Amino acid sequence: MTKMTGAKAMVESLQKEDVKVIFGYPGGVLLPLYDELFDADIRHILVRHEQGAAHAADGYARATGRVGVCLATSGPGATNLVTGIANAYMDSIPIVAITGQVATHMIGNDAFQEADITGISTPITKHNYLVTDGQNLPKYVKEAFHLALSGRPGPVLIDIPTDVFKNEEDFHFPKKASLEGYKPTVKGHPLQIKKAAELIKNSERTVIFAGGGIITSNAHEELKRFAETINAPVTTTLMGKGAFPETHPLSLGMVGMHGTRYANYAVCDTDLLIAVGVRFDDRVTGKISDFAPDAKIIHIDIDPAEIGKTIRVDIPIVGNAKNILGELLEVLVKLNNKKWNDQIEKWKKEYPLAYEKKGIKPQFVIEQIYDACPDAIISTDVGQCQMWAAQYFKYTKPRTLITSGGLGTMGFGLPAAIGAKVGCPEKTVFDIAGDGGFMMNCQELATAVENDIPVKVAILNNGFLGMVRQWQELFYNKRYSHTCLKSKTDFVKLAKAFGAVGIRVTKANEVRSAIEEAMEVDETVVIDIKVEGEENVFPMVPPGASIRDMIG
Amino acid sequence: MKHTLAVLVENKPGVMARTSGLFSRRGFNIDSLSVGVTNDPDMSRMTIVVNGDDRVLDQVRKQLNKLINVIKIVDLPSNNSVERELVLIKVTVGVDTRSEIMQITDTFRAKIVDVGKDTLTIEVTGDEGKINAIIQLMDHFGIKEIARTGKTALIRGEK
Numbered sequence A: 001m002t003k004m005t006g007a008k009a010m011v012e013s014l015q016k017e018d019v020k021v022i023f024g025y026p027g028g029v030l031l032p033l034y035d036e037l038f039d040a041d042i043r044h045i046l047v048r049h050e051q052g053a054a055h056a057a058d059g060y061a062r063a064t065g066r067v068g069v070c071l072a073t074s075g076p077g078a079t080n081l082v083t084g085i086a087n088a089y090m091d092s093i094p095i096v097a098i099t100g101q102v103a104t105h106m107i108g109n110d111a112f113q114e115a116d117i118t119g120i121s122t123p124i125t126k127h128n129y130l131v132t133d134g135q136n137l138p139k140y141v142k143e144a145f146h147l148a149l150s151g152r153p154g155p156v157l158i159d160i161p162t163d164v165f166k167n168e169e170d171f172h173f174p175k176k177a178s179l180e181g182y183k184p185t186v187k188g189h190p191l192q193i194k195k196a197a198e199l200i201k202n203s204e205r206t207v208i209f210a211g212g213g214i215i216t217s218n219a220h221e222e223l224k225r226f227a228e229t230i231n232a233p234v235t236t237t238l239m240g241k242g243a244f245p246e247t248h249p250l251s252l253g254m255v256g257m258h259g260t261r262y263a264n265y266a267v268c269d270t271d272l273l274i275a276v277g278v279r280f281d282d283r284v285t286g287k288i289s290d291f292a293p294d295a296k297i298i299h300i301d302i303d304p305a306e307i308g309k310t311i312r313v314d315i316p317i318v319g320n321a322k323n324i325l326g327e328l329l330e331v332l333v334k335l336n337n338k339k340w341n342d343q344i345e346k347w348k349k350e351y352p353l354a355y356e357k358k359g360i361k362p363q364f365v366i367e368q369i370y371d372a373c374p375d376a377i378i379s380t381d382v383g384q385c386q387m388w389a390a391q392y393f394k395y396t397k398p399r400t401l402i403t404s405g406g407l408g409t410m411g412f413g414l415p416a417a418i419g420a421k422v423g424c425p426e427k428t429v430f431d432i433a434g435d436g437g438f439m440m441n442c443q444e445l446a447t448a449v450e451n452d453i454p455v456k457v458a459i460l461n462n463g464f465l466g467m468v469r470q471w472q473e474l475f476y477n478k479r480y481s482h483t484c485l486k487s488k489t490d491f492v493k494l495a496k497a498f499g500a501v502g503i504r505v506t507k508a509n510e511v512r513s514a515i516e517e518a519m520e521v522d523e524t525v526v527i528d529i530k531v532e533g534e535e536n537v538f539p540m541v542p543p544g545a546s547i548r549d550m551i552g
Numbered sequence B: 001m002k003h004t005l006a007v008l009v010e011n012k013p014g015v016m017a018r019t020s021g022l023f024s025r026r027g028f029n030i031d032s033l034s035v036g037v038t039n040d041p042d043m044s045r046m047t048i049v050v051n052g053d054d055r056v057l058d059q060v061r062k063q064l065n066k067l068i069n070v071i072k073i074v075d076l077p078s079n080n081s082v083e084r085e086l087v088l089i090k091v092t093v094g095v096d097t098r099s100e101i102m103q104i105t106d107t108f109r110a111k112i113v114d115v116g117k118d119t120l121t122i123e124v125t126g127d128e129g130k131i132n133a134i135i136q137l138m139d140h141f142g143i144k145e146i147a148r149t150g151k152t153a154l155i156r157g158e159k
C-alpha cells in the first residue's frame, strides 16, 4: 500500500471516480489540495463566486447525467455553496461538494473562516461527511459518489480539515461503497405491477404524468413506448420536460400553475393518473383535493417517502422508473381510447398556448430561439423568463432543459449553462434569463470567457422583476412595490467589459438575426432584448386554486 | 395517537443531530427520544415516541429510513412491548409528610436515592401509567425538580 497526503489521496480518489472537471475557488485551508490540482489530470474551472461553482456542477450533472463536482474553501467559501447545494437537493441532482475546513484541533473554536458546514448542510444534502481521520478519505469519496448518483440522486458534501490534506496515510480506495443503511429499491414489486396493469386495462381516460424521475433514470424511451402502447396522453412537470417529445401527438405539455389548459383539464377529468417520477409539488397540483379528483392514482417513484406524502395513492410502485415501465410494457397490450383522445384533441384545438403579437413579446423570442436551434440545451433563470422558456420551446430530448424547479433560484441560469456547456461542448447552450436574475450571477461571464466556454445568454429585459410584478398586478392592485428595476445597467457594455460579445435588440425584426449572430460566433454572447415590460405569463392558476380554474 | 419506534442507528458523531433535526424540519411532533449504545458498540438504539396519525407515522418512518446512518426501524406495539422510563423526582418533605412519601415510594417499588434537609429524591422506573401515577401523587407534596429519561422499550418474546 502506498502512503500519500490527504490532498493527493483526494485527487487520486476523484480520478478513480472518473471526475473530469471540478468547478472551484481556492482559499487558505485548500492550499494543499490546490497544490496537487496544479498538475493533476483533472480540469479545474475557476469560477468567480462559489455559488457559481455549485450551480455549474449542477448544470453539468443535469446535462450529462454524471456527478458534478464543486470545491470551496472553509467558512465563506462553503456558505457560498449553500444555495447551490439546496438547489440541487430540491431537484434531486447528483453533485459532490468538497469543502475545506479549519484544522481538526481548531474545530469548534470559532477559528478564522470556520463554519459548521456539515451542520448547515444537513437539511439540504442527501448525506454529508466531516473527515476527521484521513484514512477514511478515499472511502468517503467512494461513498459520496455512490450516494449522489444512485437511488434518488442528490448532493453530498465532504468537509475536509486542512491538516487531513497534509497528513500522510495509506491509500486504499474501496472497489464498492458498502453502506448498511442504504439500499434503494430499484425493481418494482411484481404484484403491484400486475395490479397496475389491470387498472390500466380497465380505465378509459388515462393520463400519464411524468417528472424528472424519467430523465434521472433514463426512461424516456420506455415512457414513449408505454404511452404509445396504452395510447394515453402525457403531461410533464417542469422537471420532466424532455422526458417525452413535446412534438408527439400524445404530448400535453406541462401541467400546473402555468401549464397548458388542455393538460390541466385532462388531469381534472382523468380516471387514471399514472404518475412517474414526480412528487406532486404544489406548483403542479394547485388545490390538492381538486387534483385528479375522480382518478385512481398509480404512483411510481424510487423514493418511498414520496408515496402518499401529499396525495392519496391507489397503487404505489417503488423502484426505478425505467425498470418499472419496462416491466409494465411486458404485460400490457395495445390499448385504444379513441373517445378520450378525441376529447383531448378538442381541448388542444380550443385552448392552445397563445399570446398577442405586438412589439417584442418574450414568447416570440423563445419561439425564435426554438426555430433557430431546436437542438440546443436551454438553461433558464427563474421567473417569467423561465415559464416562457418552458411554454414556448418544444423539448424533445431528455437533459435539454436545465432549470431550477424546486428551489426556484434566481441566478441559476448562467452558471448552470456554463456547467452544461462544459459537459456537452458540442451543443449550443442558451441561457434564458430575466434582467433581475441575470445580475445575480453575472460575474460568471468572466468564467465563461476566460475558460473558453462559449455560452449564449438571452436576457428578456422587461425592466421588472417580472414574475413578482405579475403577482402584484393580479393580486395586489398593481402596487409595484420594489419590482421596477428602472435599470440604467447597460448589459451590452457589461458583456463587453467581461470580454464577451454584447448585442442589443430593440425591434422584433432584429430578434432572429441577433440569435443567429450569437450562434455563429464561437464566443460567449449576451443578447439584451428589450421585451414588452408588462407582459404576463398565462394561462395561470391563482395560488391555492384548483388547476381547472385558470386565468388568462 | 402515540407511537413508539425503535431506531437502530450507526454510533457516529452527528447522528443524533441528523435525526432530531429531521423531526423539527419536517414538523413531526416527538414526545420523547432516548438513546444509548447497544451490545454492538458501533450501533445505538433510539426510542422515539411520536405523536400523530398513521399518515404522519408513515412519513416519519420513511423519512428516517432515508437517513444513511439509520439501519433499521421497528414499530413497538404498546400491547406487545416492555416499555419503561426512569424518573428522578425531588420532592419537598416536612416532618408531617416524610412517612407518607416513604410509604408511597415503597408501594411503587421506587427508591429513595438522596435525602436532603427538606427534600427526598426518588428514583422510579415503570411504564407510563405507573410514572404518571407517582408523579401525580408526589405533586401533592410539591415537586421541586424532575428528570425523566424518556421511554425506552423492547418487543416481548424472541423477536
Ligand SMILES: Cc1ncc(C[n+]2csc(CCOP(=O)(O)OP(=O)(O)O)c2C)c(N)n1
Binding pocket: A381, A382, A383, A384, A385, A386, A408, A409, A410, A411, A433, A434, A435, A436, A437, A438, A460, A462, A464, A465, A466, A467, A468
Ligand atoms: C434568489 C431569489 N430571490 C428572489 C426570488 C423571488 N423571485 C421569483 S421570480 C422573481 C423575479 C425575477 O425577475 P427577472 O429575473 O427580471 O425575471 P422575469 O420574471 O422578469 O422574467 C423574483 C424576485 C427568487 N426566486 N430567487
